[in-house]
Amino acid sequence: xxxxxxxxxxxxxxxxxxxxxxxxxxxxxxxxxxxxxxxxxxxxxxxxxxxxxxxxxxxxxxxxxxxxxxxxxxxxxxxxxxxxxxxxxxxxxxxxxxxxxxxxxxxxxxxxxxx
Amino acid sequence: xxxxxxxxxxxxxxxxxxxxxxxxxxxxxxxxxxxxxxxxxxxxxxxxxxxxxxxxxxxxxxxxxxxxxxxxxxxxxxxxxxxxxxxxxxxxxxxxxxxxxxxxxxxxxxxxxx
Numbered sequence: 001x002x003x004x005x006x007x008x009x010x011x012x013x014x015x016x017x018x019x020x021x022x023x024x025x026x027x028x029x030x031x032x033x034x035x036x037x038x039x040x041x042x043x044x045x046x047x048x049x050x051x052x053x054x055x056x057x058x059x060x061x062x063x064x065x066x067x068x069x070x071x072x073x074x075x076x077x078x079x080x081x082x083x084x085x086x087x088x089x090x091x092x093x094x095x096x097x098x099x100x101x102x103x104x105x106x107x108x109x110x111x112x113x114x115x
Numbered sequence: 116x117x118x119x120x121x122x123x124x125x126x127x128x129x130x131x132x133x134x135x136x137x138x139x140x141x142x143x144x145x146x147x148x149x150x151x152x153x154x155x156x157x158x159x160x161x162x163x164x165x166x167x168x169x170x171x172x173x174x175x176x177x178x179x180x181x182x183x184x185x186x187x188x189x190x191x192x193x194x195x196x197x198x199x200x201x202x203x204x205x206x207x208x209x210x211x212x213x214x215x216x217x218x219x220x221x222x223x224x225x226x227x228x229x
Contacts, residue, residue, distance in 0.1 A: 105157030
């Protein structure tokens with residue numbers, strides 16, 4: 001099983017639609033979860049951190065189910081500017097401690113919002 | 116913007132050559148992580164530096180090495196370049212310790228090996 005698996009995509013949705021991305025992770029010891037957004041040929045940018053049972057930021061809602069090792073991202077009222085690749089990211093503590101973590105990324109799901 | 120900078124932005128090298136990539140971390144951050152992102156893939160963890168020492172390493176051979184300097188900036192060195200090393204190399208800075216889990220990425224260096 002891959003460490004972080006995402007919907008393969010691509011997702012092509014009309015403006016104003018609601019779209020949901022799903023992600024599963026294999027490391028039950030992971031403590032922190034994130035969604036990053038990556039535009040074409042650019043660096044990943046932190047979209048949302050998901051620390052507990054989920055959180056909301058405007059049109060974006062992230063949910064976490066630790067028992068199922070499942071994370072989701074919901075985007076409501078999609079905008080053209082939401083077109084990007086969305087990366088599901090899970091932390092893994094480094095053995096050296098010091099509170100340091102590596103990030104494990106999924107392959108990403110590409111979203112295209114169509115006028 | 117994250118305040119994380121990388122240089123150069125683009126680089127073309129020949130197989131067998133060596134390359135050095137540079138990263139300046141965000142002000143106040145003491146940890147730098149390096150990632151390799153091949154086309155169509157998510158970033159893959161190479162290693163992390165904290166207090167000028169390697170703090171953890173992913174599944175990359177020893178020809179990938181790094182340094183961190185007292186000002187927390189960092190270098191990634193790759194020896195004996197192979198064609199498969201062609202990728203976007205990303206550095207991310209963070210603050211080690213409780214609550215310091217979020218990593219912020221620089222714009223990356225796109226390396227092409229011919």
